[in-house]
Amino acid sequence: MDELKKNILDLTYSKYLQYFTATIIAVFTYFIGLSITIFSKQIDLANISQSLAVAVVSVLFLWGAAFFLLRFKSRMNNVLSELRNL
16 A cells, blocks of 8 residues: 555656646746847837836746746655655
8 A cells, every 4th residue: 555655656746846847948948038039129128118018927927937836846845755754
């Protein structure tokens, strides 16, 4: 029974690790895309409305990503502590 629980916890940890890495990849992809649009001058930072729109979207995206990263990290730590208790 303990072996079955250990396998389930291992799978759960792997799932949260995949979510965690996918979120990090999404953040880096966002920064790369934002950098490309700024360097190619598709976004005019001198224009207040465009700058404000980019800032709002960036803050919302990064806040959401940080929230999920912390949540996934917490759940991964919970799974690890359960594995240690077995």
